[in-house]
Amino acid sequence: MQKKSALxxxxxxxxxxxxxxxxxxxxxxxxxxxLDIFGNPSSIHQDSRASKAVLREARHKLANLLExxxxxxxxxxxxxxxxxxxxxxxxxxxxxxxxxFLISAVEHPSVLKAAVYLQSRGxxxxxxxxxxxxxxxxxxxxxxLSVRTAxxxxxxxxxxxxxxxxxxxxxxxxxxxxxxxxxxxxxxxxKLNLNIKDLDLDYATFSAHKFYALKGTGFCYVxxxxxxxxxxxxxxxxxxxxxxxxxxxxxxxxxxxxxxLINTEVRTTEMLRLRNLLEELIDQDISNVKFIARNxxxxxxxSCLIIxxxxxxxxxxxxxxxxxxxxxxxxxxxxxxxPSPVLLAMGLSRTEAQSSxxxxxxxxTTEDQIVKFVSVLKNIIIKLREINRDVNILxxxxxxxx
Amino acid sequence: xxxxxxxGRVLVAMSGGVDSSVAAALLVDQGYDVIGATMQVWxxxxxxxxxxxxxxxxxxxxDDARSVADKINIPFYVLNCEAKFKASxxxxxxxxxxxxxxxxxxxxxxxxxxFDHLIKKMKELDCDFLATGHYAQVVFDEYNQAQIQTxxxxxxxxxxxxxxxxxNIVSKLLFPIGHLKKPAVRQIAEDKGLFVARKKDSTGICxxxxxxxxxxxxxxxxxxxxxxxxxxxxxxxxxxxxxxxxGIHLYTIGQSKGLGMTYHEKLFVLKIEAEDNTVWVGEExxxxxxxxxxxxxxxxxxxxxxxxxxxxxxxxxxxxxATVTKTKLGIKLNFVEPQRAVAPxxxxxLYKNQKLIGGxxxxxx
Numbered sequence: 001m002q003k004k005s006a007l008x009x010x011x012x013x014x015x016x017x018x019x020x021x022x023x024x025x026x027x028x029x030x031x032x033x034x035l036d037i038f039g040n041p042s043s044i045h046q047d048s049r050a051s052k053a054v055l056r057e058a059r060h061k062l063a064n065l066l067e068x069x070x071x072x073x074x075x076x077x078x079x080x081x082x083x084x085x086x087x088x089x090x091x092x093x094x095x096x097x098x099x100x101f102l103i104s105a106v107e108h109p110s111v112l113k114a115a116v117y118l119q120s121r122g123x124x125x126x127x128x129x130x131x132x133x134x135x136x137x138x139x140x141x142x143x144x145l146s147v148r149t150a151x152x153x154x155x156x157x158x159x160x161x162x163x164x165x166x167x168x169x170x171x172x173x174x175x176x177x178x179x180x181x182x183x184x185x186x187x188x189x190x191k192l193n194l195n196i197k198d199l200d201l202d203y204a205t206f207s208a209h210k211f212y213a214l215k216g217t218g219f220c221y222v223x224x225x226x227x228x229x230x231x232x233x234x235x236x237x238x239x240x241x242x243x244x245x246x247x248x249x250x251x252x253x254x255x256x257x258x259x260x261l262i263n264t265e266v267r268t269t270e271m272l273r274l275r276n277l278l279e280e281l282i283d284q285d286i287s288n289v290k291f292i293a294r295n296x297x298x299x300x301x302x303s304c305l306i307i308x309x310x311x312x313x314x315x316x317x318x319x320x321x322x323x324x325x326x327x328x329x330x331x332x333x334x335x336x337x338x339p340s341p342v343l344l345a346m347g348l349s350r351t352e353a354q355s356s357x358x359x360x361x362x363x364x365t366t367e368d369q370i371v372k373f374v375s376v377l378k379n380i381i382i383k384l385r386e387i388n389r390d391v392n393i394l395x396x397x398x399x400x401x402x
Numbered sequence: 403x404x405x406x407x408x409x410g411r412v413l414v415a416m417s418g419g420v421d422s423s424v425a426a427a428l429l430v431d432q433g434y435d436v437i438g439a440t441m442q443v444w445x446x447x448x449x450x451x452x453x454x455x456x457x458x459x460x461x462x463x464x465d466d467a468r469s470v471a472d473k474i475n476i477p478f479y480v481l482n483c484e485a486k487f488k489a490s491x492x493x494x495x496x497x498x499x500x501x502x503x504x505x506x507x508x509x510x511x512x513x514x515x516x517f518d519h520l521i522k523k524m525k526e527l528d529c530d531f532l533a534t535g536h537y538a539q540v541v542f543d544e545y546n547q548a549q550i551q552t553x554x555x556x557x558x559x560x561x562x563x564x565x566x567x568x569x570n571i572v573s574k575l576l577f578p579i580g581h582l583k584k585p586a587v588r589q590i591a592e593d594k595g596l597f598v599a600r601k602k603d604s605t606g607i608c609x610x611x612x613x614x615x616x617x618x619x620x621x622x623x624x625x626x627x628x629x630x631x632x633x634x635x636x637x638x639x640x641x642x643x644x645x646x647x648x649g650i651h652l653y654t655i656g657q658s659k660g661l662g663m664t665y666h667e668k669l670f671v672l673k674i675e676a677e678d679n680t681v682w683v684g685e686e687x688x689x690x691x692x693x694x695x696x697x698x699x700x701x702x703x704x705x706x707x708x709x710x711x712x713x714x715x716x717x718x719x720x721x722x723x724a725t726v727t728k729t730k731l732g733i734k735l736n737f738v739e740p741q742r743a744v745a746p747x748x749x750x751x752l753y754k755n756q757k758l759i760g761g762x763x764x765x766x767x
Contacts (some may be wrong), residue, residue, distance in 0.1 A: 007436075007437060007476065312479065317479050318527060321527065
């Protein structure tokens with residue numbers, strides 16, 4: 001364990017729940033019991049019973065939550081695997097008669113890069129534009145859909161801006177053209193009620209670490225009638241649809257957290273109230289801040305700010321040093337921020353994208369935290385704008401002298 | 403939040419090498435609040451993972467810097483400087499070679515990134531100081547003016563690369579290892595259990611790596627442009643054409659190996675003329691010059707017309723005495739002893755009693 005450095009704030013406030021969530025307190029309190037579940041679910045002896053039971057229970061609970069059949073749930077390592085599996089499966093099974101893909105321009109890299117890979121294998125990929133208000137171009141979808149379309153893949157909620165896309169409507173269009181429909185639903189659980197049957201999806205993908213359970217675990221909804229092909233071949237787990245011994249602790253953690261996901265009304269309403277409070281306070285106290293897609297349909301926990309004359313990278317570091325975790329653009333695995341491709345795809349300028357800040361609330365966020373955050377944010381922004389102004393004045397002076 | 407006994411907050415530039423790692427560790431010991439930062443200056447995503455080892459800015463080095471920061475328990479950030487580095491270091495580097503000069507990219511990196519971009523970050527992050535792992539020292543004169551002085555390690559001294567520093571920021575700089583010699587720095591790293599203690603020194607230019615600068619230029623510049631750099635090798639002073647060459651960027655002043663021809667005497671590159679791509683070669687004695695013109699000068703302290711200074715004309719050069727005469731574009735240097743292989747594109751840096759006075763760029767014009 002790392003001890004606290006002199007520059008670590010006494011308490012940290014976590015406002016980056018779209019990147020990952022902290023573990024649910026219930027999960028923490030029941031951690032020890034997870035460690036007793038060690039058996040290989042494929043074994044025959046009695047030591048495997050607890051593992052088998054966990055798999056069965058979690059699968060049933062998920063099916064109830066999503067209103068689907070337990071057979072339609074495949075446990076895997078998370079949404080990146082899920083997204084790659086879906087695109088790959090659809091291509092492999094259908095490419096002889098349908099080889100066009102329609103995906104939104106603001107998808108997660110696991111969809112975008114899988115699509116690039118399919119392009120290299122001969123698929124034709126159309127990227128559906130999304131404008132700066134977060135509205136997806138339905139006319140483009142209608143134009144491009146044809147008897148050659150294999151799959152339409154649009155995320156339900158965008159991780160960076162929180163915008164929600166009209167999945168039900170897009171699903172209807174896709175199915176009318178005989179295409180399959182996939183939605184990356186990684187940002188939804190714990191934030192809104194999801195009914196897969198109502199949305200009429202063929203595929204939906206999820207990661208457990210976005211809803212207070214563990215990293216490296218997730219699941220994929222695959223409609224019974226939808227084609228599938230295992231990405232990982234193995235010992236017949238998940239009815240031959242995903243090889244490899246199941247991540248039992250991860251799935252057991254989902255099983256525990258699911259009890260809290262069944263009724264999230266109170267939590268989601270509170271997150272919405274706090275998110276709106278955050279935006280109102282910023283409106284009141286800080287000048288020249290825009291909110292991306294503020295008037296669009298958004299998930300209730302996300303706010304994406306464009307702060308004029310402030311570099312998002314520096315703002316993030318300053319906030320971090322004061323004890324606040326937020327993000328700018330998408331969290332990048334190298335820790336090396338580039339202007340967010342999602343914001344660029346939405347038509348924002350490089351400068352705007354580099355001045356962006358994403359605040360994403362969680363179940364544990366409190367009003368006090370939001371109030372403190374806005375006051376710290378305000379002070380940092382004032383300071384950074386002052387330094388920028390001084391530098392600009394100096395640069396102008398030098399230009400003038402030259 | 404700041405520790406009450408803190409000596410102030412420092413932003414330390416960490417490359418992942420032993421010098422800047424020890425610099426950061428010493429600052430922590432001395433009671434500063436330290437924040438580490440690495441500038442990501444080059445996109446290594448397409449590099450072979452085994453490549454770039456032992457140079458100062460590959461992504462492996464970013465990881466090394468991060469793990470040292472973890473070990474000494476300080477916050478650490480990666481700053482994305484790729485665009486700025488390309489515009490202010492890489493492009494001028496390539497253009498200099500294509501113009502027949504011998505560039506010095508480390509100075510531009512210091513001018514535009516370390517002591518400009520990082521100074522801004524220092525202010526933005528509420529830091530009082532900026533520290534680097536340079537072999538250099540900051541000393542205060544009798545008027546309490548901060549000045550840059552050479553490191554006690556003559557061999558490693560890096561003040562040659564620091565002549566463009568704005569004099570107004572010198573008092574904000576900390577060079578925590580400038581009073582140490584390299585073996586002592588390694589020993590401290592060893593004692594503190596920093597795993598970079600035995601890491602190889604970076605040699606050469608960080609973004610070029612082991613492949614050599616000619617290969618780097620070949621990768622970065624289109625073949626059509628490189629074709630325009632072909633020309634003739636001529637014997638000095640007769641003008642006799644000795645052979646053809648594949649591009650002036652492949653030659654540097656003083657070079658004698660790899661001239662692509664055999665000759666009964668050893669020949670050296672004396673001069674490169676970009677106008678018609680002529681590479682002049684001749685006897686070693688013609689490499690020596692007493693008079694050197696220097697432009698775009700920058701001074702940390704006043705330079706006196708007609709005075710004598712110790713002058714370095716390349717990094718690993720033993721400073722030589724020269725008299726300074728101010729000119730319209732900068733200065734003219736008259737060396738007491740003629741100097742070998744004075745190369746345009748390199749810097750001439752002036753010292754008085756180990757104090758860095760300033761410098762400028764060597765030119766033929």
